[in-house]
Amino acid sequence: MRYNHVNENVISQLIEICGKRNVLTRDFHLISYASDFYKPSPKTMPEVVVLPEKSSQISEVVKVANTNRIPLTPVGGLTGISGGAIPKFGGVVMDLRKLDKIIEIDTENMHVTCEAGITCSKLAYEVEKKGFLPPHFPASRYAATIGGSIASGGIDGRQMVQGSLGDRVSSLKVVLPDGEIIKVGGGVAGKTEKTSTGPPLKWLFVGSFGVLGVIVEATMKLYPKPEASESVLVAFNKVDNALKVAIEIKRKNIPVTCLTIWDKVAISTHKKMKYGPAIPDADALLLTDFEGPKEICTLLRQKILNICHKQNGYEINKRVIQFISGYGADFYSAIAGTGKGGWGAIDMCIPLGKVNEALNSFYRVLSKYEIEPLGALILKLNPTYIDFFYRVHDEKNRLKYTEAVKEMYSAGLKFGGSLSHGMGVKVDAKDLLITELGESLNILKKIKKVLDPYNIMNPGMLP
Numbered sequence: 164m165r166y167n168h169v170n171e172n173v174i175s176q177l178i179e180i181c182g183k184r185n186v187l188t189r190d191f192h193l194i195s196y197a198s199d200f201y202k203p204s205p206k207t208m209p210e211v212v213v214l215p216e217k218s219s220q221i222s223e224v225v226k227v228a229n230t231n232r233i234p235l236t237p238v239g240g241l242t243g244i245s246g247g248a249i250p251k252f253g254g255v256v257m258d259l260r261k262l263d264k265i266i267e268i269d270t271e272n273m274h275v276t277c278e279a280g281i282t283c284s285k286l287a288y289e290v291e292k293k294g295f296l297p298p299h300f301p302a303s304r305y306a307a308t309i310g311g312s313i314a315s316g317g318i319d320g321r322q323m324v325q326g327s328l329g330d331r332v333s334s335l336k337v338v339l340p341d342g343e344i345i346k347v348g349g350g351v352a353g354k355t356e357k358t359s360t361g362p363p364l365k366w367l368f369v370g371s372f373g374v375l376g377v378i379v380e381a382t383m384k385l386y387p388k389p390e391a392s393e394s395v396l397v398a399f400n401k402v403d404n405a406l407k408v409a410i411e412i413k414r415k416n417i418p419v420t421c422l423t424i425w426d427k428v429a430i431s432t433h434k435k436m437k438y439g440p441a442i443p444d445a446d447a448l449l450l451t452d453f454e455g456p457k458e459i460c461t462l463l464r465q466k467i468l469n470i471c472h473k474q475n476g477y478e479i480n481k482r483v484i485q486f487i488s489g490y491g492a493d494f495y496s497a498i499a500g501t502g503k504g505g506w507g508a509i510d511m512c513i514p515l516g517k518v519n520e521a522l523n524s525f526y527r528v529l530s531k532y533e534i535e536p537l538g539a540l541i542l543k544l545n546p547t548y549i550d551f552f553y554r555v556h557d558e559k560n561r562l563k564y565t566e567a568v569k570e571m572y573s574a575g576l577k578f579g580g581s582l583s584h585g586m587g588v589k590v591d592a593k594d595l596l597i598t599e600l601g602e603s604l605n606i607l608k609k610i611k612k613v614l615d616p617y618n619i620m621n622p623g624m625l626p
């Protein structure tokens with residue numbers, strides 16, 4: 164597909180729609196939109212950035228891009244780690260962060276409706292004041308937007324009890340690539356969690372990475388805060404023993420909110436921090452979070468500890484949990500604060516029984532490419548996925564990291580899981596999508612062609 168460049172005429176139209184202060188054309192503005200958190204980044208500059216303030220402006224901007232055959236990339240907080248927000252073909256970047264209002268907190272029907280550009284932390288703050296849990300609480304919450312998170316198929320530490328962010332979405336308002344504004348899901352008021360009036364179209368946009376339209380508004384389920392929540396941190400001499408505990412928790416269907424295992428390398432990354440001496444020297448640490456009425460928490464705690472003891476695990480002082488919590492963002496501080504350069508990560512879904520083998524193969528690949536490993540966090544049970552982190556020292560040597568990522572992806576796929584659980588497939592490795600999706604990739608391309616015949620929406624994401 165050939166695209167046109169943004170010319171003076173297009174800029175004037177964008178200014179007319181969004182106002183002069185909401186149209187950026189100077190290099191020092193554009194450069195901040197050339198990359199997201201993906202490293203090493205291909206860094207492609209947009210030609211113009213627009214910051215619409217309402218849905219009607221979004222619709223008009225999309226129409227301008229569509230009529231002029233100019234690529235358009237919607238962006239939120241630019242925290243994505245797979246390159247989804249990079250304007251791979253230049254064109255227009257649409258920054259959604261001025262759409263940051265909460266439209267309604269419906270305490271009776273337990274739903275919140277907000278604009279797509281609100282950060283997850285601001286949304287969390289507002290709903291928590293009314294006694295509810297955040298609809299989405301990722302480690303990147305201070306910058307990540309709710310629209311960007313829905314578009315990335317986001318996940319947080321409550322997925323095992325409340326499903327992923329996509330499950331919590333009842334309805335969405337979306338601007339399609341031709342500028343039409345539609346609502347999908349949720350019955351008439353958008354707050355019905357489940358209907359049987361046709362295939363649930365919201366799922367077209369959950370995890371769509373901006374290729375099918377711009378999410379402008381979301382209505383999500385709210386859950387009340389539990390009476391009590393607790394965590395147990397247990398150390399093991401072998402990662403295998405921690406994995407055996409995970410398997411038993413799964414088999415016994417013990418209702419944990421989240422389960423996280425740090426491997427030895429991840430533990431040593433934590434130990435380099437100032438709080439390091441508080442972290443035990445172990446080969447694996449397992450954190451289980453659970454909640455509910457107090458007496459249920461006491462019971463769950465004892466059950467989990469009994470399973471851990473059978474695998475020679477020993478409980479760690481509760482004080483340490485403040486430094487080491489799965490979605491508490493502290494591992495990201497540790498990897499950012501303990502070495503030079505940036506970091507990258509893959510988040511592959513791997514069947515629980517194959518995690519150890521998959522991990523070994525990931526470490527072998529990093530060693531082959533002489534890339535420093537930063538450790539693995541093995542998370543959850545349905546599905547289990549591995550957040551596998553590595554240092555990116557040498558931003559200029561993109562090929563080396565791309566090859567390594569592709570090798571890890573290929574090795575991981577052999578175990579039968581998925582390339583990504585919640586962060587998307589790296590743009591440089593998108594040719595591997597066919598290996599997982601097979602024929603269904605063609606269906607996706609056909610849907611894309613119907614909705615976006617000129618392929619203006621975030622081109623370069625699909626192979």
Ligand SMILES: Cc1cc2nc3c(=O)[nH]c(=O)nc-3n(C[C@H](O)[C@H](O)[C@H](O)COP(=O)(O)OP(=O)(O)OC[C@H]3O[C@@H](n4cnc5c(N)ncnc54)[C@H](O)[C@@H]3O)c2cc1C
Binds near residue numbers: 236316317374
């Ligand atoms: C330190 C750190 C911790 C993280 N922790 C988590 C975590 O706990 N859970 C998790 O799921 N992810 C996590 N991530 C990954 C990332 O933060 C999430 O994917 C995040 O939700 C992306 O939101 P964003 O607003 O930054 O989107 P962006 O990075 O700006 O965009 C992501 C993708 O969505 C598209 N997009 C953005 N807004 C819209 C919209 N309104 N409509 C349509 N498409 C849109 C973009 O084109 C792009 O393809 C983490 C990342 C970092 C750097």
